[in-house]
Amino acid sequence: EAAVTQSPRNKVAVTGGKVTLSCNQTNNHNNMYWYRQDTGHGLRLIHYSYGAGSTEKGDIPDGYKASRPSQENFSLILELATPSQTSVYFCASGDPHISNERLFFGHGTKLSVL
Amino acid sequence: KTQVEQSPQSLVVRQGENCVLQCNYSVTPDNHLRWFKQDTGKGLVSLTVLVDQKDKTSNGRYSATLDKDAKHSTLHITATLLDDTATYICVVGDRGSALGRLHFGAGTQLIVIP
Numbered sequence: 001e002a003a004v005t006q007s008p009r010n011k012v013a014v015t016g017g018k019v020t021l022s023c024n025q026t027n028n029h030n031n032m033y034w035y036r037q038d039t040g041h042g043l044r045l046i047h048y049s050y051g052a053g054s055t056e057k058g059d060i061p062d063g064y065k066a067s068r069p070s071q072e073n074f075s076l077i078l079e080l081a082t083p084s085q086t087s088v089y090f091c092a093s094g095d096p097h098i099s100n101e102r103l104f105f106g107h108g109t110k111l112s113v114l
Numbered sequence: 115k116t117q118v119e120q121s122p123q124s125l126v127v128r129q130g131e132n133c134v135l136q137c138n139y140s141v142t143p144d145n146h147l148r149w150f151k152q153d154t155g156k157g158l159v160s161l162t163v164l165v166d167q168k169d170k171t172s173n174g175r176y177s178a179t180l181d182k183d184a185k186h187s188t189l190h191i192t193a194t195l196l197d198d199t200a201t202y203i204c205v206v207g208d209r210g211s212a213l214g215r216l217h218f219g220a221g222t223q224l225i226v227i228p
Contacts, residue, residue, distance in 0.1 A: 004157070035218075042118060042203070042218025043158075059215075090157055103148075105157030 023091030
């Protein structure tokens with residue numbers, strides 16, 4: 001079964017601090033995604049990537065950067081964390097060459113910004 | 115404006131009972147529709163993908179329908195088990211690849227009691 005691993009599982013940060021969320025996939029998938037999930041809302045796309053070296057803005061990119069240094073790794077970076085970024089963050093990977101691409105999600109990172 | 119509406123918001127059933135979850139959407143174009151299961155504190159796991167104008171799928175005790183004319187989908191769970199307790203999320207894709215926009219519903223929280 002395909003695997004997507006996120007770290008850390010939980011993170012507490014201070015306002016104005018830098019936070020890096022990491023994601024690793026062993027599926028050899030080209031596409032990777034970062035979403036956030038807030039209570040009462042559906043998942044929202046922050047950044048995504050077509051492959052190593054590529055990052056693209058999603059629907060809510062403000063306040064976030066992304067980095068894809070390799071096929072396996074995709075990071076989400078909060079340079080100056082704010083309390084509004086308190087959320088659960090999910091990473092996913094998928095293979096665009098498969099029609100109706102199947103997505104595999106990590107277990108999520110719960111971030112609290114105080 | 116929310117483009118994917120799920121109902122009910124939450125549902126409690128007794129083990130062994132059947133249940134039906136609803137998904138209405140306004141996403142255009144609607145290339146495909148996915149149902150995911152999310153256990154508490156975990157990532158999303160794909161249950162099924164529906165593609166055709168009027169589609170039906172079956173995956174064990176889970177079955178789903180899609181009517182693109184009505185922009186409506188249902189997820190049926192037969193003979194519920196305690197392990198079915200989870201949030202079920204409806205997602206509409208506007209392209210064949212997830213690199214198109216995926217529109218997530220907020221989910222239906224299903225609780226199965228003994």
